[in-house]
Amino acid sequence: MNTLSYDSREERRFIRLAPDLVRARQLLFDLVWKDLRVRYRYAALGFLWTIIEPLAFTLILTFVFAFVLADRAAAVRSDAGPPYAVMLLCGLIFWQHFTVSLSTATTSLVVNKNLLKKVRFTREVIPIAACCMPLVQLGVGFVLLLVAHLLLGGGIGMSLVYLPMLFCIQFALTVGLALFLACGHVHFRDVGNLVNVLLLFGFYATPIFYPLELVSDTGLPAWLYTAYRANPMAGLVTAYRQALFEQRFPDIILIAWPLCCAVAALLFGAWVFRRYAATMADYL
Numbered sequence: 001m002n003t004l005s006y007d008s009r010e011e012r013r014f015i016r017l018a019p020d021l022v023r024a025r026q027l028l029f030d031l032v033w034k035d036l037r038v039r040y041r042y043a044a045l046g047f048l049w050t051i052i053e054p055l056a057f058t059l060i061l062t063f064v065f066a067f068v069l070a071d072r073a074a075a076v077r078s079d080a081g082p083p084y085a086v087m088l089l090c091g092l093i094f095w096q097h098f099t100v101s102l103s104t105a106t107t108s109l110v111v112n113k114n115l116l117k118k119v120r121f122t123r124e125v126i127p128i129a130a131c132c133m134p135l136v137q138l139g140v141g142f143v144l145l146l147v148a149h150l151l152l153g154g155g156i157g158m159s160l161v162y163l164p165m166l167f168c169i170q171f172a173l174t175v176g177l178a179l180f181l182a183c184g185h186v187h188f189r190d191v192g193n194l195v196n197v198l199l200l201f202g203f204y205a206t207p208i209f210y211p212l213e214l215v216s217d218t219g220l221p222a223w224l225y226t227a228y229r230a231n232p233m234a235g236l237v238t239a240y241r242q243a244l245f246e247q248r249f250p251d252i253i254l255i256a257w258p259l260c261c262a263v264a265a266l267l268f269g270a271w272v273f274r275r276y277a278a279t280m281a282d283y284l
Contacts, residue, residue, distance in 0.1 A: 017124065017270055024122040031129035036136065054093070054141040082245045083152045086145070090244060091208035091237045093141035094167070097134045098174055098233060099199045105130035105178035106185050106195045109280060116281050123277045124270070127182040131174050149244070157247040166239050169255065169262045173232060176265030179273040186283050187276075205231055212238040232258035 021028075064085075082090075105127035109116060112126050146156065185191040205228060207215065212235075215228060228234065235258045239250035 017274055020122040021124060021128075024125045027121060028125045028129055028132070031125060032132045035129065035133045051140055054137065054144050057089075057092075057141075082149065082154055082241075086149050086152055086154065087211070087241060087245070088209060089141075089145050089148065090241055091206070093138060093145060094170065094237060094240055095203065095206060095208055095233065096141070097138040098170065099203070100134045100137075101131040101174045102178055102181065102195060103192075103199060104133070106181040107192050109182050109186050110189075113281075123280065124179060124273055127178040127273075128175055131171070131178050145244075154245065155247065156244075159243045159247040159249070162243040162249055163240065166236060166243065166250070166255070169258050170233075170236050172266045173258065173262035176262065176267070176269035179269035180265070183269075183273045183276055183280070186280050202231065202233065206233045207237055211241070229257070232261040 108126045108130040109123070116123060116126075150156065181191055181195055216225065220228070235254040239254040239258075242248060242250040242254070
């Protein structure tokens with residue numbers, strides 16, 4: 001005999017996800033705003049830290065790679081490319097949003113278990129809010145990236161309009177993975193540790209400290225290079241650089257695979273989360 005209530009059965013329906021999220025948009029905004037206030041509540045400078053942190057990071061990178069490691073930096077970029085510190089910062093700010101979002105979203109349901117046990121609501125908003133909160137740091141970091149790029153002699157063209165499209169792909173990929181991993185962490189607490197290990201591995205398996213062309217020129221076996229390119233963030237980071245520094249539409253091959261991964265992750269993650277959302281409180 002099916003013991004699920006009517007509300008629980010409705011909560012499992014995948015087709016209701018979009019309208020449920022629309023109705024819960026105010027809750028999503030409140031959760032993001034609460035997380036931001038909690039983070040900076042007892043800081044004397046408050047929200048100014050959203051500017052100070054990436055600014056300090058940018059200055060450190062500029063000093064290290066313009067003076068301390070200038071020879072190494074020149075060895076991994078072409079003469080026509082952007083300064084190494086700017087190329088590095090471009091990869092870091094988008095990777096940071098990806099990694100902070102996933103690590104926070106994975107444990108978000110367990111952290112908010114008291115809320116889940118007491119109130120019935122669209123539970124997808126909790127991991128989605130965890131993916132939205134780092135948007136503030138990303139926005140500030142991106143502004144600093146543009147300023148640094150201009151100060152170091154770079155130019156900005158109409159190709160900037162391609163960046164929102166690229167980030168939409170990244171955000172869809174992030175949300176899809178976040179929903180799946182958050183659900184998995186409720187049932188298996190090892191998932192959180194596994195995500196941290198995979199993100200550390202992914203940091204070096206993504207062309208952040210080096211351009212993607214350097215990987216293709218190292219003479220890797222074909223199967224290993226194919227496995228490397230299976231990382232969707234490798235294509236996205238390179239596409240960001242092409243749009244910003246080369247001022248052109250990124251290569252289709254760099255976008256096609258991340259787009260497929262984003263769509264698949266979003267659909268699968270949302271389906272799995274909705275399938276088990278009704279019984280999550282039993283495992284918390």
